[in-house]
Amino acid sequence: MTTVCLSANTLYYPEGGGHRWVYLNWALGLLAAGCDVFWLEGVDPATSDDDVRWLVERLAADIAPYGLEDRIALWSYADDGDDYDAPAGRPMEGILDADLLLNFAYGMPDRVVQRFRHSALIDIDPGLLQLWLSRGELTVAPHDVWFTTGETVASGSSSIPDTGRMWIYTPPAVCVDAWPVHCAPDQGPYSTLTHWWDDEVFWDGESRDNSKRVSFRPYLGLPREAGIALEIACDLPEDDEDVSLLRANGWRVSSGVAVAGSASAYQQYIRASRGEFACVKPSCLWFANAWVSDRTLCYLATGRPAVVQHTGASSVLPDRSGLLRFRTPQEAAALLNEAESDYDRHSREARALVEAHFDARGVAMSVLERALP
Structure with a gap:
């Protein structure tokens, strides 16, 4: 049996149910592929033992339904972290003979990566990660294999900076068994979950806002133009002026933490929706990275x-078949109505798309074949 240590990055965001699912889908895919799986998290040395125990308890509660609660191990960001005596989880020493480190934590120190026999990094920020690396804004330890979820990163057919690494495309993953088809509510909204703000990015000679706020503003009038209920679950406080602006234009706005503060709540929120409407970060458009969100895959599944x-x-990505991709507000309104007018067909095609290209078991098996000698 192949043993894989999946290094996630969720410990300090316990209220991020959707963020947890990014890595949980991969872990479940590895399990379905017949692997023995351990879940790794990095610990800031400034965190007290009591806080670490509480954070691990929150993580364990989220992944317990899938039998992973006793598979958690911790590593430390401290310079002398090799001697880290974790107050919770399994000791690292017991899992270092794993066949593969599958690493999503860009900041994992080289000394930790090199303790494993084989290592592979998964890039889930295609375009941005390459930009950070090319400018020296981020240092990532050497890995044996470099995977990316951006199609055009690997193809070289975009403006994404060259980092001198050989990037291999892998689709993002969704565990179709954990996300079965569920009857859609007739009156449910087309929803999405998102962070509203993000950092500025220096690109093409200027500093640019890379927030979802910028992306959604051209679509403020969409609920009325399309005549379809749209909802955003985000991290804005109730009294924020953008919440008032969205609601004044017909949007429903809810708290992301309130509706998706755990892995199970996130799943329930998506099931209570009729579909997804989402804009991407502006950087996805600058880079034309042909990326699709793991969140979108959960809706589709x-x-x-x-x-x-x-x-x-x-x-891989269709434009008008289960997944409908728009470029303008007018096109977005038309595609929302197209999805509604032939809902059953688009629902079937949504599921068929993820089964064909994004099923976590198949994705995991493909990664293992290319990452292990």
Whole structure:
């Protein structure tokens, strides 16, 4: 049996149910592929033992339904972290003979990566990670294999900076068994979950806002133009002026933590939706990275059509079949109505798309074949 240590990055964001699912889908795919799986998290040395125990308890509660609660191990960011005596989880020493470190934590120190026999990094920020690396804004330890979830990163057919690494494309993953088709509510909204703000990025000679706020503003009038209920679950406080602006234009706005503060709540929120409507970070458009969100895959797996912003030419992503990709507000309104007018077909095609290209078991097996000698 192949043993894989999956290094996630969720410990300090216990209220991020959707963020937890990014890594949980991969872990479940590895399990379905017949692997023995351990869940690794990095610990800031400034965190007290009591806080570490509480954070691990929150993580364990989220992944317990899938039998992973006793598979957690911790490593430390401290310079002398090799001697870290974790107050919770398994000791690292017991899992260092794993066949593969599958690493999503860009900041994992070289001394930790090198303790494993084989290592592979998964890039889930295609375009941005390469930009950070090319400018020296981020240092990532050497890995044996470099995977990316951006199609055009690996193809070299975009403006994404060259980092001197050989990037291999892998689709993002969704565990279709954990996300079965679920009957959609007739009156449910087309929803999405997002962070509203993000950092500025220096690109093409200028500093640019890379927030979802910028992306959604051209679509403020969409609920009325399309005549379809749209909802955003985000991290804005109730009294924020953007909440008032969204609601004044017909949007429903809810708290992301309130509706998706755990892995199970996140799943329930998506099931209560009729579909997804989402804009991407502006950087996805600058880079044309042909990326699709793991969140969108969860909607699709559940049989929810997803109307999302176009991120570039793709050999995998359709434009009007379960996944409907728009470039303008007018096109977004038309595609929302197209999804509604032939809902059952788009629902079937949504599920078929993830089964064909994003099923976590198949994705995991493909990664293992390329990452292990």
